[in-house]
Amino acid sequence: MFKIPKHQVAGHQAIDGNLGPLVDDSGRFYKPLQDDERGTTELAFYRSFSSKLPHHIRGFFPVFYGTQLVEASDGSGLRPHLVLQDITSNHLNPSILDVKIGSRTWSPEASEDYIQKALEGDRLTTTVTLGFRISGLQIYESKESGYWKPARKEVKSFSADDVRLVLRKFVSSNLEPEPDCCFASTIYGGCSGILEQLLELKAWFEDQTVYHFHSCSLLLLIDKESVLNGRTVPFVEVKLIDFAHTVEAEGVIDHNFLGGLCSFIKFVSEVLTDSKVSTIQASFN
C-alpha cells in the first residue's frame, strides 16, 4: 500500500532502507515525524495553522489529515507520520522546483551548533546572496528524454546564473541548447499563474505577524503537458512545505522570508519579461 514517492526532489528519501516519506494510492503523503524538537514544532504547526491563517492563504499549504502510525521506511517499525496531501498525485509528469526561501535558514532561538551549521550552508549556497536557494528540482522534457534531475551536489553549487537558467528551463519545451521559454506567459504569467500567486503570498507576508518560517520551502509544481493539451487553466501549484523550524512571530513580520520571496519574484518576473521581449522580437523578424 505504501510506496516511495516518485517525484520527491529534496529532503530525506526513503530509498536504500533510509527513513523518508511514503505515499499511498489515495493521494496522501506520509512524512515521518522527527524524534526531536523539529517533529514537535512541525506537528504543532500543522495542528494550528488552518485556524490562524486567513482563508485565501490556506490553499498555499498542503492539506493536513492528522498523524498515523506507519511502518517506517527504514524497517525500524511503527512510527508516527504526518499525513498530508500528496501534491504530485494525479500528475504523470510534473516538473517541480523546491526553493528554500530566506537569506537565513536558522531561527535566532536555535542552538549554537545548529546556527553555525546552517550559516555555513547558507554562505556556500545562494541563500545569503540571493535570499533563496534551489534545494531540488526535476524538469520534464519529453517522453524520449524524460526528466532533467541534477544531483544534489550540483544543485547545491548553483550560482545566480544557474538559477536564472533553471527558471527558464522550467517553462521551456526544450532544455538545450537555449531554452525557448515558450510556456513562460501561461505558467509564470496570467491571472492564476505562478507570479500572481507569489504576489498574493507576498501581500500576506507584508502584514502577517503569526509565523516566522525558517528553512521553509516554496514548492512550484507544473505540468507542461497540461499546457500542450490545450487546457485553458494549466496545472500550476504553489505550496509552502517544511515547518520544522517555524516559530511564532511575536508581533514582527517575517522579514527574512519576505525579502527572499521578493528576490525570487524578481527572478521569475525577469524570465517573463525577457520571454515577452523575445516574442515581440520574433514577430518583427
Next chain:
Amino acid sequence: MFKIPKHQVAGHQAIDGNLGPLVDDSGRFYKPLQDDERGTTELAFYRSFSSKLPHHIRGFFPVFYGTQLVEASDGSGLRPHLVLQDITSNHLNPSILDVKIGSRTWSPEASEDYIQKALEGDRLTTTVTLGFRISGLQIYESKESGYWKPARKEVKSFSADDVRLVLRKFVSSNLEPEPDCCFASTIYGGCSGILEQLLELKAWFEDQTVYHFHSCSLLLLIDKESVLNGRTVPFVEVKLIDFAHTVEAEGVIDHNFLGGLCSFIKFVSEVLTDSKVSTIQASFN
C-alpha cells in the same frame, strides 16, 4: 569655522580629540574619509549614485559636494573629508532616529573577521530578530526638559518593545508616563509623512538591482515644533546614510534591506493605527 555637530546620534564623534565629522555654518557636513576600503567604497558610492538612481529617489540621499582636505578633528592634520549636506542645519530642535536597516549588516564579500564581528553585533541587537536596529536617537521633549538621548549602551540593548516605545515617543508631546502620540497622524501619516516616504522607498527596493546597502542607516528627522507652530507641511525628512559597505547588486534586489525596511514600516504603521484607534476611543468618552 568647523564645529562639532550638535545633533549627531550615532557613529564616530569628534569629541575628546577623536576623529569624527564636522559641520560649518553654511549647512555642510564633513565626514572624514576612512583610510581603508570603507573610505574607497563610500567615496565611489557618492561619486556615482546620482547618475545611477532615478530622479524621485535621489532626494533620499544627502547632497554630495565632493571631497575637501580639512583639518581632522583629532588633531592629526589635513585629511580628505566627504563634503555632504548637513541635514540638521536650520533646525533648532530636531528629533532624530538612526535606524540601521537589514537583518544582516555584513556583505558576503567582507573579510571573515569582519563578518564574525558584525554577526555578533547583529545577534546581540534587534538586527536579526526585527530586521533593523535603532543605532542612535534624540527626541526633543520641551524647552524645560530638553532632549531624551539615551546612552549608546542602552540603545544597543533595545528590545522589540523598547523600539515600539521609541517610535511612540518620537511623535509625542510628552515622554512620560505614557506617550500621547499626538503627532503620529501628521508625522507618520499624511501624503508627505514618513510612512508615505518609506513606501516610496520600498517600491524602489522591490525593483532596484543597482546597489546592496549593507550596514546603511535610515535617518528620520522631524521637528515637532514645526507642527506646533501650525506649519501646514511639518518638517519631516527621511534620508539614507552610511555607504562604506554598499556594493554593486549584480542583478539581484537588495532583499536584506527590503525585508528590514518592510519590518520597520510595519512598526511605524502600527503606531499610526494605534493612535487613530485611541483618537476614536477618546472621542467616544
